[in-house]
Amino acid sequence: MLNSYIKSIEYYFPDNKEYNEQTDRLTKKIGINVKNIAAEDEFASDLAYQAANKLFVSGKCKPSEIDFLLYCTQSPDYLLPTTACILQERLGLSTQCGALDFNLGCSGYVYGLSLAKGLIETGIAKNVLLITSDTYSKYINSKDRSVKPLFGDAASATLIAASENLDHSYIGPFVFGTDGRGAEHLIVQAGGLRQPHSEITSEEISDSYGNIRSQNNLFMNGAEIFNFAMKEVPKAINDLLQLKNEKLEDYDYFVFHQANQYMLDSLRRKLKIDEKKFSVQLSDCGNTVSSTIPIALYRDWVEKRIKNGNKIMLVGFGVGYSWSACSITINLQ
Amino acid sequence: MNKIQFLNKLEDILMIDKNLLQEETELETLDDWDSLAMMSLISLIEDELQEKLTINQLMNAKKVSDLLSLIENHLD
Numbered sequence: 062m063l064n065s066y067i068k069s070i071e072y073y074f075p076d077n078k079e080y081n082e083q084t085d086r087l088t089k090k091i092g093i094n095v096k097n098i099a100a101e102d103e104f105a106s107d108l109a110y111q112a113a114n115k116l117f118v119s120g121k122c123k124p125s126e127i128d129f130l131l132y133c134t135q136s137p138d139y140l141l142p143t144t145a146c147i148l149q150e151r152l153g154l155s156t157q158c159g160a161l162d163f164n165l166g167c168s169g170y171v172y173g174l175s176l177a178k179g180l181i182e183t184g185i186a187k188n189v190l191l192i193t194s195d196t197y198s199k200y201i202n203s204k205d206r207s208v209k210p211l212f213g214d215a216a217s218a219t220l221i222a223a224s225e226n227l228d229h230s231y232i233g234p235f236v237f238g239t240d241g242r243g244a245e246h247l248i249v250q251a252g253g254l255r256q257p258h259s260e261i262t263s264e265e266i267s268d269s270y271g272n273i274r275s276q277n278n279l280f281m282n283g284a285e286i287f288n289f290a291m292k293e294v295p296k297a298i299n300d301l302l303q304l305k306n307e308k309l310e311d312y313d314y315f316v317f318h319q320a321n322q323y324m325l326d327s328l329r330r331k332l333k334i335d336e337k338k339f340s341v342q343l344s345d346c347g348n349t350v351s352s353t354i355p356i357a358l359y360r361d362w363v364e365k366r367i368k369n370g371n372k373i374m375l376v377g378f379g380v381g382y383s384w385s386a387c388s389i390t391i392n393l394q
Numbered sequence: 395m396n397k398i399q400f401l402n403k404l405e406d407i408l409m410i411d412k413n414l415l416q417e418e419t420e421l422e423t424l425d426d427w428d429s430l431a432m433m434s435l436i437s438l439i440e441d442e443l444q445e446k447l448t449i450n451q452l453m454n455a456k457k458v459s460d461l462l463s464l465i466e467n468h469l470d
Contacts, residue, residue: 087428269450270429284449287433288440323430327437 066231071115092322096213096347105136108216109194130160133169167379169351177221193351204273213347217355243382313371319353443468
């Protein structure tokens with residue numbers, strides 16, 4: 062009986078740091094002191110390369126052992142070809158390896174785990190490398206206070222492996238959610254095919270709060286996103302619990318997408334989850350999109366807030382709208 | 395939800411002690427009446443009263459009584 066488990070996680074931050082204004086009361090509430098920002102000539106695939114390289118250097122696996130690469134990004138090198146193909150070459154993976162990009166943000170890691178589980182437990186792959194990476198900083202207007210303090214750049218690399226020795230799968234079950242009505246609330250309007258870059262899309266406009274952005278920049282309606290998360294996350298968690306007739310108390314720990322501290326606190330209090338069981342790992346990196354969950358999971362494990370054998374709930378939610386929740390048993394090597 | 399319960403939940407969001415808010419209280423005198431508190435309030439009102447308010451409406455409110463008049467039809 063083939064089962065899958067998360068064998069190893071590594072992450073990578075770019076060197077440049079951007080500090081948030083510490084005397085600002087609002088900034089304190091979002092809980093982010095510093096973000097790591099990619100250099101002008103540094104891109105998501107460069108961060109991805111570094112994160113995966115850490116995995117190989119640590120000896121957890123060899124590049125030749127990877128038989129499938131899943132690359133989650135919303136900051137691709139090109140519209141085509143697939144950035145994962147370029148990463149295959151840079152990382153020295155086998156040319157027998159499968160590789161694909163998938164475009165998701167904050168829900169990306171949990172979706173990625175479901176894809177990896179599917180590939181492994183059907184016998185299609187044995188060692189899946191799931192990389193998440195984004196450089197939202199390149200979409201953000203520096204004069205837009207609604208998003209600039211929040212987002213940091215980062216990449217993560219996770220090895221999901223097959224095992225015949227586990228008595229159950231260490232990944233799953235899953236619930237998923239999608240609501241395209243949320244598309245307009247977290248969006249980079251120009252730069253795709255529907256609205257290419259032009260002089261008009263580059264025009265900077267001030268909104269009613271004094272934030273400045275153009276259609277080439279990231280736009281986020283914070284109030285709508287907050288509302289969406291407060292509504293859908295508890296529902297998704299409930300649906301997940303019902304799959305196996307579980308209660309929140311059956312879980313040792315919770316790792317939610319690290320959007321910002323205020324959002325996390327609001328959700329934690331609504332769900333009545335104990336602070337000691339709730340991951341908060343964003344003060345030195347901000348919202349790193351699809352990398353927040355693997356980074357938090359790995360750090361909590363290194364800091365011994367969680368240990369192998371623990372039952373953990375992962376919940377990703379955001380841009381799309383897209384969301385997903387799953388159960389994992391942690392067993393990092 | 396009645397008026398007192400609503401005010402208590404608002405006090406919760408604003409991180410102030412219970413029963414401190416008066417209808418005449420000016421919102422801008424409250425340290426934690428900011429865009430985050432407004433988001434929490436919008437979420438609370440939609441959840442419990444099924445009424446969808448906007449940040450603009452909340453930004454135009456000057457006193458607690460202005461907030462109450464936005465939702466008085468939905469209170470017990």
